[in-house]
Amino acid sequence: xxxxxxQLIKKLDSLDYVVEEGLATILLLMLKLKKPLLLEGPxxxxxxxxxxxxxxxxxxxxxxxxxxxxxxxxxxxxEWNYQKQLLSIKLTEGSExxxxxxxxxxxxxxxxxxxxxxxxxxxxxxxxxxxxxEIDRADEEFEAFLLELLSAYQISIPxxxxxxxxxxxxxxxxxxxxxxxxDALKRRCLYHWVPYPExxxxxxxxNKHLPDINQVxxxxxxxxxxxxxxxKLDKSPGIAESIDWAEGLIALGAKTFTKDYIDxxxxxxxxxxxxxxxxxGQGIDSILNEIEA
Amino acid sequence: MGFxxxxxxxxxxxxxxxxxxxxxxxxxGFINDSKSFKIALRSIFCSCEEEYSTFDRFFxxxxxxxxxxxxxxxxxxxxxKIIKQTKGSVVLVGSGDEEETKKDGARTVSGAxxxxxxxxxxxxxxxxxxxxxxxxxxxxxxxxxxxxxxRRLRASKDGKIDLRKTIRRNLSQGDNIFDLIKKNRxxxxxxxxxxxxxxxxxxxxxxxxxKFIWTLKSNxxxxxxxxxxxxxxxxxxxxxKVQIDQAMLxxxxxxxxxxxxxxxGKCLQEFNDQYxxxxxxxxxITVILSDGLDTGEPELLSEELKKIKLxxxxxxxxxxxxxxxxxxxxxxxMKAALPEIHTFESAHNLESLMELEKYLSHx
Numbered sequence: 001x002x003x004x005x006x007q008l009i010k011k012l013d014s015l016d017y018v019v020e021e022g023l024a025t026i027l028l029l030m031l032k033l034k035k036p037l038l039l040e041g042p043x044x045x046x047x048x049x050x051x052x053x054x055x056x057x058x059x060x061x062x063x064x065x066x067x068x069x070x071x072x073x074x075x076x077x078x079e080w081n082y083q084k085q086l087l088s089i090k091l092t093e094g095s096e097x098x099x100x101x102x103x104x105x106x107x108x109x110x111x112x113x114x115x116x117x118x119x120x121x122x123x124x125x126x127x128x129x130x131x132x133x134e135i136d137r138a139d140e141e142f143e144a145f146l147l148e149l150l151s152a153y154q155i156s157i158p159x160x161x162x163x164x165x166x167x168x169x170x171x172x173x174x175x176x177x178x179x180x181x182x183d184a185l186k187r188r189c190l191y192h193w194v195p196y197p198e199x200x201x202x203x204x205x206x207n208k209h210l211p212d213i214n215q216v217x218x219x220x221x222x223x224x225x226x227x228x229x230x231x232k233l234d235k236s237p238g239i240a241e242s243i244d245w246a247e248g249l250i251a252l253g254a255k256t257f258t259k260d261y262i263d264x265x266x267x268x269x270x271x272x273x274x275x276x277x278x279x280x281g282q283g284i285d286s287i288l289n290e291i292e293a
Numbered sequence: 294m295g296f297x298x299x300x301x302x303x304x305x306x307x308x309x310x311x312x313x314x315x316x317x318x319x320x321x322g323f324i325n326d327s328k329s330f331k332i333a334l335r336s337i338f339c340s341c342e343e344e345y346s347t348f349d350r351f352f353x354x355x356x357x358x359x360x361x362x363x364x365x366x367x368x369x370x371x372x373x374k375i376i377k378q379t380k381g382s383v384v385l386v387g388s389g390d391e392e393e394t395k396k397d398g399a400r401t402v403s404g405a406x407x408x409x410x411x412x413x414x415x416x417x418x419x420x421x422x423x424x425x426x427x428x429x430x431x432x433x434x435x436x437x438x439x440x441x442x443x444r445r446l447r448a449s450k451d452g453k454i455d456l457r458k459t460i461r462r463n464l465s466q467g468d469n470i471f472d473l474i475k476k477n478r479x480x481x482x483x484x485x486x487x488x489x490x491x492x493x494x495x496x497x498x499x500x501x502x503x504k505f506i507w508t509l510k511s512n513x514x515x516x517x518x519x520x521x522x523x524x525x526x527x528x529x530x531x532x533x534k535v536q537i538d539q540a541m542l543x544x545x546x547x548x549x550x551x552x553x554x555x556x557x558g559k560c561l562q563e564f565n566d567q568y569x570x571x572x573x574x575x576x577x578i579t580v581i582l583s584d585g586l587d588t589g590e591p592e593l594l595s596e597e598l599k600k601i602k603l604x605x606x607x608x609x610x611x612x613x614x615x616x617x618x619x620x621x622x623x624x625x626x627m628k629a630a631l632p633e634i635h636t637f638e639s640a641h642n643l644e645s646l647m648e649l650e651k652y653l654s655h656x
Contacts, residue, residue: 002326025323025332032321033314040342186340187310193342 004028008057017046017053018197018204026192027054036150036171038135038186041194043176044238046205050194051131051172058170061128065116067138073145077155079113107159118155120169127167135185136175143185150188196229197239209243213250220257221246223291225269228279234272245269259284311337484515486572486605488564490583492522492555498613498641502582505646506532517572521560527568555586557626558593565600573604580609582640587626594626598633609636616641 001021009024019027027050030037039047055062065076085106092102114122120130135143149155153165173189175181197205202222206213225242237245245268254261262284270276279287314337318324323333335348487506491499499520510516510532518528573579579601587594602608610630614620616639631637639645 002322002329004322005329021328022332025329026336029318029321029323029333029336033317035314037336180341183340190336191339191341192336193345 011057012053015053015056016208017049018201018208019050019053020197020201023050023192023194026190030170030172030190033190034168034170036173036189038173038175038181038189038191039194040175040177040191042196042236042238044240045194045196046239047174047194048131048133051129051174054170054172055129058126058129060126060170061123062131063116063120063123063128063169064131064133066133067135067142069137069139071138071142073142075115076142077115077117078157079115080107081111081113085111112157112160117149118163121149121153121155121163121165123169124166128169130169130171132171132173134176135173136178136181140182143182147184147188150185196226196236199223199226202226202239202242205239206243206246210246210250213246214255217249217254217257218246220288220291221249224257224262224287227287227291228269231278233270233275233278235270235275237269237271241269241271257288259288262288484517484572484577486577486579487516487518488561488579488581488583489518489520490522490555490557490581491520492586494555494584494586495582495613498582498584501646502611502613502640505640517568519564519568521557521564523554523556523560525560525563525567554588555583556589557583557585557587557630558589558591558597561594561597561601565597569601569604573601577605578607578609579605580611581634582611582613584612584614585610585624585627585630587624589626591625591629595629595633598630602633602635607636608634609638610634611638611640611645613639613641615639616645 002025005021005024005028008028009019009021012019012024026037029035039050041047051064052062088106088111089102092105097105112118116130120128132146135146150171153168154162156162199222202225203219206218206222210218222242225237225245229236245265248265248268249257249261252261252265263280266276266279270279315334318333318337319330323330331349331352334352335345339345339348489499489502489506495502506516506518510518516529516532518532520526520528598608612627615637638648
């Protein structure tokens with residue numbers, strides 16, 4: 001392992017983020033090459049968290065854009081503050097200003113509502129971390145637009161001209177892979193697949209979040225969750241859910257990982273009625289035996 | 294650079310900029326540790342998880358021989374040799390099944406890109422080894438199809454400005470009009486009714502076609518699916534609730550007629566008697582997936598089809614056999630059906646299924 005990577009892992013660890021060598025290498029590479037990073041993986045494996053942690057590692061601002069179907073330019077980049085503009089027109093109605101002056105006035109900076117992408121570009125002190133979350137939910141048109149932004153780091157506003165980035169932002173995109181992203185977008189990004197964590201890593205994560213947890217309980221819980229992931233469930237539990245579950249068990253006062261407690265708190269880890277009935281049908285006892293074996 | 298070329302020649306899409314980045318990565322220190330270098334290059338070269346395994350294989354092949362001391366000038370000749378060797382061995386690994394498909398009489402594989410050829414390969418002629426690969430590809434393509442259909446539906450939603458409503462809404466503001474109201478075309482819900490033939494002659498296709506139904510299901514909320522051979526079975530509920538592999542099991546146990554004979558006419562009659570009034574209307578498309586090899590009465594088939602045609606806005610018949618060269622709809626069942634259907638298309642490979650998109654998006 002390179003010393004740089006080792007240091008990064010240590011640093012992130014002190015920020016309470018457990019990262020394995022693969023992801024750490026990519027993060028370092030992203031910082032060195034100044035390229036956007038695309039993280040793909042099942043929900044709840046800490047993709048978004050990675051962006052947060054990079055921001056606090058660099059001690060810079062995190063700007064987040066949550067994507068959804070129908071996300072458009074107006075809510076992603078900028079919007080004019082129409083109400084304010086109208087008001088301003090009324091106010092200047094009687095004044096002596098020429099129409100050209102009026103126009104340049106109402107299309108000034110103060111009437112511009114900056115949305116995340118524009119914000120990221122105009123950030124003045126330091127390169128921010130721009131997190132574009134769940135890009136797979138946005139439309140293809142939006143993806144195409146992103147291409148332009150990610151290659152030139154500039155945005156053109158018809159009324160104001162082109163705005164170039166002061167500092168090239170560090171871009172992290174995440175995707176749950178509900179659909180394939182376009183090749184063009186992928187080509188511009190570094191790619192990393194974030195899998196569900198292995199036993200040791202998940203245990204470490206839980207210990208990070210809940211330092212007081214009983215070690216036997218924690219390791220049994222992780223084994224149980226890992227077993228659940230190996231089944232074909234409607235919704236496999238993510239890391240966040242394991243942490244919730246551990247927290248929940250502590251709140252219930254559980255000292256040991258027994259059937260009784262599991263049965264009561266199954267709703268924390270399984271989020272579908274079918275899965276719960278399935279697991280109950282299979283018998284929690286038999287699962288416990290199996291993971292112990 | 295040699296490594297880039299190697300990867301490129303094996304289906305990983307790598308551009309010039311990727312090579313450049315790889316060099317940059319190497320220069321910024323990653324070259325000093327082979328494991329880090331591998332991870333770094335992988336993130337640059339791969340664009341989805343499935344490519345990881347390919348990448349790992351090539352990385353090992355290439356760098357094991359090179360021992361990652363890179364001295365391009367003196368090594369160029371050796372490099373090309375290595376590429377040739379690895380190419381040779383890899384093609385050998387992959388070519389076994391390709392040849393099998395050839396032997397089976399599928400379209401000739403032009404040696405270019407295996408994935409491309411698989412898309413065009415008849416479902417029934419896919420060698421067993423290729424099944425996994427085809428499955429993977431099918432999923433990918435169907436995902437694409439899925440997405441494209443969605444986009445079209447959405448695009449048609451954009452409307453014109455509704456002047457009347459706009460003016461009315463803005464009366465209170467005097468002569469300033471700033472609240473534009475748009476007239477959206479009403480989103481038409483149409484229903485899709487699928488009848489899938491699962492008789493013995495369709496065995497090789499029915500699995501893929503079922504998969505296709507699953508993809509469609511995510512587009513059309515309003516979907517009715519039936520399978521038939523000698524009897525008709527409604528599977529709408531099954532596909533709505535469960536995942537495909539479980540559903541296959543369930544359907545197998547539910548229908549004792551899987552892979553049996555075909556009596557299309559009788560099944561359509563059953564359909565007309567029991568369901569058609571409920572599920573067919575002017576805004577529904579009926580898709581029949583069958584090879585038309587019927588053992589029943591052709592007259593009955595044609596009559597029942599006519600009834601369906603009257604009730605629905607479009608009848609599409611997809612016949613996997615149509616993909617065969619020189620196929621003519623000579624089977625008496627198919628012949629009887631032809632005048633009653635609007636669209637007669639093939640459904641023998643993935644590409645032909647993708648083409649169906651155009652019929653589905655312009656209804």
